[in-house]
Amino acid sequence: MTSLKLELPYPPTINSYYQYHGHRRFVGTIGKLYKNRVAKIVRELNAYMGAGRLEVTIILCPPDKRVRDIDNPVKPLLDSLVQAKCFADDSLIDSLLILRGDKVKNGKALASVLKGSKYTKAAYMDLMGLLYEILWKVRKEGLM
Secondary structure, three states: OOOEEEEEEEEHHHHHHEEEEEEEEEEHHHHHHHHHHHOHHHHHHHOOEEOOOOEEEEOOOOEOOOOOOOOOOHHHHHHHHHOOOOOOOOEEEEEEEEEEEEOOOOOOOHHHHHHHOOOOHHHHHHHHHHHHHHHHHEEEEEOO
């Protein structure tokens, strides 16, 4: 498996990444600035994964103690990596883990990308089946 580790600026939320004009949605000024910063980092590190199945882990280290949704900044981050041609498309991601890190000055996002997922759809489906059975038994026995 090929792996890649990136330290990126803290992404804007999906709410500030896009702007609207009537019914038209487009990447706004904040989004363009972020995409350019990510593209520069990817270019400098020659961080290109190409096509293929991926596993991505993202650790979001916020810039301050404000309450934040952990999923809001993920789409802008992934879209920026795709635009920078780090990988072909975010639909290639089989496994996505998002973690909240400690507060750091100016914030940052640590992204780890592994090419060549070790999991198959069949393995995921087996795991989901096992989880369903366990949860069903726990609820049936009143443990939950």
